[in-house]
Amino acid sequence: MTEKPVAVIGGYGPGLGRGLATVFAEAGYQVVTLSRRGTAHPGALNIACDLTAAADVARSVAQVLQTYGRIDVYIHNVAALHIGPFLETSAETFDDLWQRAVMSAVHATQQVLPPMIDAQAGAILFSGATAAVRGGGRFGAFAATKFALRGLSQSLAREYQSQGVHVAHVILDGLMFGTPSVERFGGSEDTALLPEDVAMQYLNLTQQPRSCWTLELDLRPQSEGF
Template sequence: MGAPVTAVVGYGPGLGAALARRFAREGHVVGAFARKPVAEAPLIALPCDVTDGASIARAFDALEKKSGPVANLLYNASALVRGPFLQTAPGDFERAWRTAAFGAFTCAQRVLPGMLAAGRGTILFTGATASLRGGANFPAFASAKFALRGLAQSLAREFGPQGVHVAHVVIDGMIGPKREDRIDPDHIAEAYWNLAAQPRSAWTQEIDLRPHGEKF
């Protein structure tokens, strides 16, 4: 049996890179999905536009042809569309939804058949404060993140009994360098790894992560 394959969708210099490093450290083959991926070896750089179903299919085809079926999907893509409701363009609203919800739906639909055939797998979705409560000037972003959380809950209930662990991670705070008011991306990645490694007798379906001084 080859090394487990992990897909990090929404790879970038912050959390995406931290997730890729953490799973690679455990010996996983890691595919780094991004519009313009710049991942270095041993990561596999995969160009992917998560708002485009055909682009998603091509990226997963390339990863699975090279490394085998995906065991872990870490969906980390989002579009931070911010602005007053009356000034929010329909195209921007749709872009936020397609990035957070449509992309997650399409990626999950792509990897689930292989996970079900294996009788195991993990899908982790990156949420935000806006997943739990909408705020002024965030109608597009909050709507998209609410949709992602609903998708995660639905998939967890449908596929958990079939051996696939689905969880939603609420990042309730700013991600950044080692400061008291920021969440270290490496610490977030450690939480993702802990979720992926959980025994199925005690799965977590949702977890909140925030700096110790963050109000909630």
Template sequence: MTKPLALVAGAGAGLGQSLLARFEQGGFTPVGLGRTAPLNPVGEFHTLDLADEAAVPAKIADIIGTHGVPQIVVHNTAELVIAPFADTSLDDFSRTWTSMVQTAFLLGQATLPQMAKANGGSFIVSGATASLRGGAKFAAFASAKFALRGLTQSLAREYQPQGVHVCHAILDGIIDTDRSRDLHSLDPAKMMKPEDIAEAYWQLAHQPQSTWTHELDLRPASEGF
């Protein structure tokens, strides 16, 4: 029997790989997409510029031709720019939008109509604290995360009646990775474990239709809000 497909866009080391590992554990065929392949990737990995309007639909069509229409799709790309507004270049500002909003647009167009025609499924978008409030020096990042949240709401209202569960997950905290430990002097006990986030996404993807969540916020117990 063919295993259902779980597709993760932004499947780098950390959360992306933890998501693929959880989906594989649950009986899915895990396929990751991203600019750079991590060491020893889980499942199948395709190196891809997720903002390329020609390459994305072509690659996803090829993957669907091999594995079938995905039952789980996760948009997990990020481009963090932290700078005073006066020092934020137009290139930096545009790059955050391209990396997070344009990629979600292309991923949605390549998968959602197909999922609606098939047996539905789940389309989950990773948000952040900046999805809800903009902080000083986060003008580029927060504006793109706000837009991503709005895009996800619109997709939910269009595709949920067609059987596709569209969710926005606000990750309100620092994800525990080797890179984040190098950048932040935080107690790892106060950081978000990628495998725990992956478990929450798994549960989102398996909610019964009578109790679908559109937006879920996740944070460490020590995080203020």
């Protein structure tokens, strides 16, 4: 058990995942990371977890509750990108992205919500993308899942905020520094979202007073056109 608040990061990895773990640890949180490979972050409880598998998620959340007795923040930060012509995108690809981007969020939220409801406090934050509000050409599968995740976030906020749970969706409009997408699309430290700067905005969401909760936050680097 711990007196520290506990932040669980689902979909931990390089880029924003690492930035979130660093910023929340520095803010006094006990950090827990969930990733398919169990990638280690210093000072965190790192759990190997397939977020697309309901039983695996249930086991992992039970481990967190048994170890620390609480979950104060859950951040769903799963990356699942596909770019390609719609007519060349198979049903299997659509289903794979759906499982990774949407059902993983469903599994995790169904596990972390009950202890938050019991405590009448907590925050659930979803990492979204521009595709959640504007579907681009060749992004059919990706946009479909991001629209769905945004809709899930809106519904959860309306259902559970009266029970003390702050649900918010963060639109990340730009490349995330420290990830393969920067190399793939030609971004740089001067033009990309910087993970720890973005993570600070997630932390700010968890500190908002109940009289003025944000439902959706739109973040982009100063250089990004929109």
